[in-house]
Amino acid sequence: MARSKRLIWLAAAGMLIVLVFGLASCGPTVTEPAATQPEEVTPPDEVTQPGKATQPPQAAETEVVAEPAEEKTSITLVIPEDPPSFNAIVGDTGYDALVMNLVMLGLTGVDAESKVYPELAAELPTVENGGVIVDEETGTMDVTWKLRQDVQWSDGTPLTADDAVFTWEAIMNPETGTWVRGSDYVDSIEKIDDYTFVFHYNTIYPGYLTQLGGEQLVIWPAHYCSAEEGFVAWECGRQPLSTGPFVLQEWTVGDHMTFARNPNFFEPGKPAIDEIIVRIVPDDAVRKTMMINGDADLNMWATEAVIKELQDAENVEVSISPNNRWVMRLFPNQAAKGTTDPAASPHPILNDVRVRDAIRMAVDVDTIFQDIFQGFGAPVWTEFYRQPYVCDIPRPAYDPEGAMALLAEAGWVDTDGDGVRECHGCLNANEGDLMQIELYTYAEYGEPLELTQQYIAENLGAIGIEAQLSIFEGSVMWADPESGGIEQNGDFDLDLWDDGYSGTDPTDYLWELYYSEAATPGYGWNIVRWINPDFDALLDEAYTLDEARRKEIFCEMAQIMDEEVPVILLFSTVNADAHSTRLHGIQSNINDLVSWNAADWTVEE
């Protein structure tokens, strides 16, 4: 008995030790908020740069220290997960781009109307101002960028062309870099003087304006980032220096990030807000409640249901982007399920364009986006639906009767009256085969997409096509071919998901989704395996700077795609961000995260 008593004491003591350990462990995080006051512009102290001078960047300390007497304006953003780092192109989660916009800038940005504007560039290089020189003979071009001369990093070092060259070379490093749009077209980058550098292109690349800018790319400090650690992993991606309106003060992983106003920001008088706190709140219901309760000022990526719900809240507004980026669509596989060559093994049902057209006519798009997506977004039936490339393609009518006639014409008839058509003289299936397909979608989108999937199955059922439904995780759906990616391996009949592009140049996006070379598994995303030489030729020709010709080309493409129905576009989903009424200047933007114009935000109680 005595022994067991000792044991219980021992156990109790053990518990206590664990407890003390638990409480003590929170020590560092506790002290941090207090410690942040004096050294405003210094990035958090864990920054160690092997091989780099570790002089703590301390510019214009005095200016900030003078302020605390006044009431400082502070806003809180809530996001569901930590950004992996500030290097948005590497993590590609959106949360990284959100915080990157606060501290770092690229050469250019893209505004809500899809217009490119200069950030760190002094002006946009064009053919007219001599910034772009095209060599028609060799089909190459040079783009000369001039940097602003009044920009300095938050440690006081001026931003120069060396930083731009350093960044590009870090991206292009085959070991530690990453692939970015246009990188195949850049032969080299060359510094002219401290504020001027040139991209030498081996082709004519219309997307050159966002080469080191846009949503995900920024210029990194050459004197601070370590090329040895490499672009994808460098520590300066977690403890960045600023050229942007704010400076990172503190990042307690899993809990919050704190940003202070950058006193050295090059736009005089901006930003107007002293402090931005980004809190990590994983649950959407809790984030919404915090918005309603006034404890959060900005909740990005509001879904249709949330917008509807927040419309009644007094202190919350929703900013809706003037145009949309994501288009919900059906991907009909033209190769038989599990194969990738439509010529050798055509899909028994979906290879026939009449069947694809019938499906397009059978889906009741209006009901879906009105009832399930709350009327936000808009019906979309061509890839060229938004500026700067809008083509006049008549909207296909919702016409189940017409669809049924078309299916009958294609040799699909229901002779036994069980509601499912069979092949009687159809193009690719065996005589008597049933018109059954599988309809997949992905899980992460949640309820609206699941309802959509069910409703489309009903629509198809009404014209005699039986659809079986499955839902997969995104990491299974879009995995690479070796990891069993459903799309890459062509392991589907008809898939439902959303895609789209940001910015103004659709060429890369069109190449990835529709070009014939992109139909090879592991080479592109032409997962419907649509092979059309006319389209290919047009796309090749679209790599030009002649805007008038580009418009023509894209509308010719739109015509072909309307006839061939490689992908059935349905409707665009809304791009919106919820914010408190006291926060002004929020403009939801399909080309960037909502923080794209954070320097212009103001707070008015």
Next chain:
Amino acid sequence: MTQYILRRLIQALFLLFLLSIVMFALVNLAPGGPLAGHGQTRHVRPERIAMLKRQFGLDKPLPVQYVVWLIGNDWMQIDADGDGVPDGYGARKGVLRGDFGFSFRTRKPVLEEIALRLPNTVYLMSITMLVALLIAIPIGVISAIRQYSRFDLAVTTFSFAGQAIPEFWLGLILILVFYAWLKNPFTGEPLLPPGGMYTLGEGFSVRDRLAHLILPVIAGALGWIAWYSRFLRSSMLDVVHQDYLRTARAKGLDERKVVYRHGLRNALIPLVTMLALDMPYILTGAVFVEMIFSWPGMGRLYYQSALQRDYPVLMAILILSAGFMIISNLVADVMYAIMDPRIRYE
């Protein structure tokens, strides 16, 4: 006894090795992969995927990947730039030398990721467990000695409810009630915070810490209270009818001593075993509680890594919790022998 423990430890190492192979295979063979697009990109360019594969070491066959994971690749030539020619030794040291690799998501060393979250989870879970025990033990005892009383019936009902109510639902309801509806009558502020570990911008205060603990601890502890009190009730009931209790009463001991010194002491033995087996939860955390209450802990890290197929983080958490589970088992067995002299291991 020492010999027994030693033997078990050696067995544990072997078991852990086998487990690591099985886990590595399962984690990697599960459909899907870390290279699939999410968030901003649905379709990732193949050029980029090829690069990521090299950077993550996924370009090697699975057995090689396992060997690299276990003993590192600083002894073998690798092709880092993808030109087909090996160009130097790798940098990985392998798990056996304490290198769990880097997270695919953040590219930070896995152990660093875990070290950032582990203390927070231990802090929350140890308090949750302690609270659960402090409430469950008296409840269990009373409902056993007053079997079928009103108290017992109420507690039994509560226990079933407690086990049946999902943590995430309870958590949301708690937030709704104590954060959204109820206000502090003096300040007009919400009664309790909706999550996080402390209030930003305010210095350390025990009061503030406690305020942030209340809701997650309630949400987390309810299930444990129900479970432990049920467990103790039944083991107490076993003991209550034993002869030695009757003897103790016959000796003229007062009822309090009979129940607590003779009864509870014996009824606790199985509970201690159970507790030892539940110890790994203190490290791995409760996913839903951490999600709902924005608690930066291990549960959330695990959930996120599983969702995004962050293999190195996933493997590290699995191995660590498996190791802890094995050790807890051993501790449970040893405890059992010490507390119950009738049991001997040779």
